[in-house]
Amino acid sequence: MAIIEIKDLVFKYQNKYVYNGLDLSIAEGSWTTIIGRNGSGKSTLARLLVGLLKGQGKITIAGEEMNSENISLLRQKMGIVFENPDSQFISETVIGDLVFGMENLRIPRFVQTERLKEIVNYFSIDDLLNKDPHYLSGGEKQLIALASVLILEPEILILDEAFTMVDGVMKKRIYSLLKKIHRQKKITIINISHDIEDAVYGEDVALISNKRILKHDNKLNILSDEKFLKEVGFEPPFMANLSIKLKYYQLVDKVVFDMNEMVRMLWK
Amino acid sequence: MEIKFNHVEFSYGDKLVLKDIDFTIQSGMITGIIGKSGSGKTTLIQLINGLLLPTKGSVEVGTFVLEPHKRIQNINDLRFNVGMVFQFPEDQFFHTTVFKEVGFGLEQFNYKKDKKEQRVSEALKMVGLNDSYLDRNPFSLSNGEKRKIAIASILIFNPQVIIFDEPTIGLDYESKKSFMRLIKLLKKKFQKTIIIASHDTDFLHSIVDEVVVLNQGKIELQGNKYDVFKQEKRLHKCGIIAPNLISFSNKVLEKKKIKIGYRDDINDLIKDIYRYVK
Numbered sequence: 323m324a325i326i327e328i329k330d331l332v333f334k335y336q337n338k339y340v341y342n343g344l345d346l347s348i349a350e351g352s353w354t355t356i357i358g359r360n361g362s363g364k365s366t367l368a369r370l371l372v373g374l375l376k377g378q379g380k381i382t383i384a385g386e387e388m389n390s391e392n393i394s395l396l397r398q399k400m401g402i403v404f405e406n407p408d409s410q411f412i413s414e415t416v417i418g419d420l421v422f423g424m425e426n427l428r429i430p431r432f433v434q435t436e437r438l439k440e441i442v443n444y445f446s447i448d449d450l451l452n453k454d455p456h457y458l459s460g461g462e463k464q465l466i467a468l469a470s471v472l473i474l475e476p477e478i479l480i481l482d483e484a485f486t487m488v489d490g491v492m493k494k495r496i497y498s499l500l501k502k503i504h505r506q507k508k509i510t511i512i513n514i515s516h517d518i519e520d521a522v523y524g525e526d527v528a529l530i531s532n533k534r535i536l537k538h539d540n541k542l543n544i545l546s547d548e549k550f551l552k553e554v555g556f557e558p559p560f561m562a563n564l565s566i567k568l569k570y571y572q573l574v575d576k577v578v579f580d581m582n583e584m585v586r587m588l589w590k
Numbered sequence: 591m592e593i594k595f596n597h598v599e600f601s602y603g604d605k606l607v608l609k610d611i612d613f614t615i616q617s618g619m620i621t622g623i624i625g626k627s628g629s630g631k632t633t634l635i636q637l638i639n640g641l642l643l644p645t646k647g648s649v650e651v652g653t654f655v656l657e658p659h660k661r662i663q664n665i666n667d668l669r670f671n672v673g674m675v676f677q678f679p680e681d682q683f684f685h686t687t688v689f690k691e692v693g694f695g696l697e698q699f700n701y702k703k704d705k706k707e708q709r710v711s712e713a714l715k716m717v718g719l720n721d722s723y724l725d726r727n728p729f730s731l732s733n734g735e736k737r738k739i740a741i742a743s744i745l746i747f748n749p750q751v752i753i754f755d756e757p758t759i760g761l762d763y764e765s766k767k768s769f770m771r772l773i774k775l776l777k778k779k780f781q782k783t784i785i786i787a788s789h790d791t792d793f794l795h796s797i798v799d800e801v802v803v804l805n806q807g808k809i810e811l812q813g814n815k816y817d818v819f820k821q822e823k824r825l826h827k828c829g830i831i832a833p834n835l836i837s838f839s840n841k842v843l844e845k846k847k848i849k850i851g852y853r854d855d856i857n858d859l860i861k862d863i864y865r866y867v868k
Contacts, residue, residue: 359762360733405760460627461829486760489626489789490831516762555764560792560834560856567860573867581838585845588867 461492626829673744734765
């Protein structure tokens with residue numbers, strides 16, 4: 323079942339079309355990476371989805387068509403993490419930020435305590451709780467921004483270039499946490515990125531080009547289609563690229579995204 | 591232009607940010623400064639063009655010597671020779687047309703003001719843009735184009751050294767490729783010394799000669815890129831992931847005890863694999 327349905331979306335900025343007839347259907351519990359080049363309007367789509375911008379066309383969230391009356395309620399189903407986490411911090415302590423959203427939604431205290439315990443445990447952030455989020459490292463800030471959103475238990479998590487500034491090791495840590503949360507809580511994830519390597523962590527890929535979704539399919543079909551990716555200004559992610567080239571020399575017979583599996587396949 | 595760090599220390603107030611930094615950046619080379627956020631990368635590069643002065647030790651930039659509490663003689667000459675492109679190009683824009691923006695420095699510093707039009711055109715050409723950009727608003731350009739304008743406004747001074755702070759953040763594949771071509775051109779054709787602070791190891795691996803890895807303000811590793819990048823565990827300790835090309839060769843070595851070698855290009859890696867598997 324689709325949890326998000328966008329039909330014939332049109333959005334103009336300064337009299338220029340950003341989207342002209344965009345359709346997108348996101349299945350409940352899926353992890354979709356939305357890929358697009360710089361200036362393709364990816365962040366605009368994130369803002370349209372959470373109602374921060376308004377376009378023409380129809381956006382349906384969990385069966386309800388978005389309008390000015392139900393926007394606040396629909397927004398509670400969604401959590402969004404932006405590229406710059408500083409814009410999301412309100413409190414002077416990490417713990418303050420984690421409970422802020424729950425206080426706002428008047429979630430009972432005993433539920434707050436339970437959720438806090440769970441998220442702190444999940445993210446292993448006990449040592450950061452009393453620190454000022456503004457003075458954390460870039461990666462830690464994004465970890466806290468993500469935890470502050472997930473503590474509200476949204477049905478849909480939208481990541482808008484959320485890990486662009488995060489260093490390698492921390493990025494891997496965050497993605498493996500997200501994988502666990504996605505698996506256990508069945509949360510729908512929409513990860514918007516300019517970096518095709520990010521698509522390897524998800525299940526499906528939707529590619530934005532020329533003011534619409536050009537292709538939406540499972541990641542294997544899109545990331546292994548070298549010709550199509552080249553046409554839209556991308557190269558397959560490293561492991562897909564390696565697989566495609568090794569397939570050409572008949573050294574492997576399929577595209578794999580895992581290095582260990584590739585080494586096993588090559589030296590059977 | 592050679593740059594030498596002599597046992598440099600730097601503190602913001604009582605917070606020690608860089609400790610005993612002692613290394614040399616060779617003239618005409620591309621050097622990568624790697625480290626996770628907060629490791630001291632940006633502070634280190636700002637010590638090269640005199641934006642910051644060391645708290646201890648000294649930095650030699652060609653004939654300039656930067657020392658604690660010592661006023662830099664002819665600081666403008668240093669700045670003309672050491673250009674810096676910041677992480678967010680918008681941070682260095684002032685004007686509403688590309689022509690004014692790129693030519694701004696010449697007017698401001700009363701430096702090589704003659705033939706301004708020609709110099710602006712030449713600087714744009716070096717970054718792969720033509721005169722059709724002259725009247726455009728730099729703020730309305732794409733991220734990749736903005737970065738090129740920021741670089742052109744530095745190149746107009748013909749600096750010997752160019753420093754880039756996290757130049758690939760947010761750039762898509764095509765923009766990154768075009769930036770890489772530009773860096774290679776600046777090195778090969780114009781013999782510039784280039785320093786790139788970044789945590790994008792795949793990008794750095796494809797372009798740098800030498801690498802310095804910072805961890806909590808200290809140099810953890812330094813040397814040619816292969817020697818540094820193959821030390822995956824030590825990089826991991828610094829919060830950095832090794833480039834994919836190197837990581838794959840390491841994986842083969844670890845799992846199969848086969849040395850397939852370290853390569854810059856995926857096609858060369860494929861040839862190596864072919865040789866060992868067939």
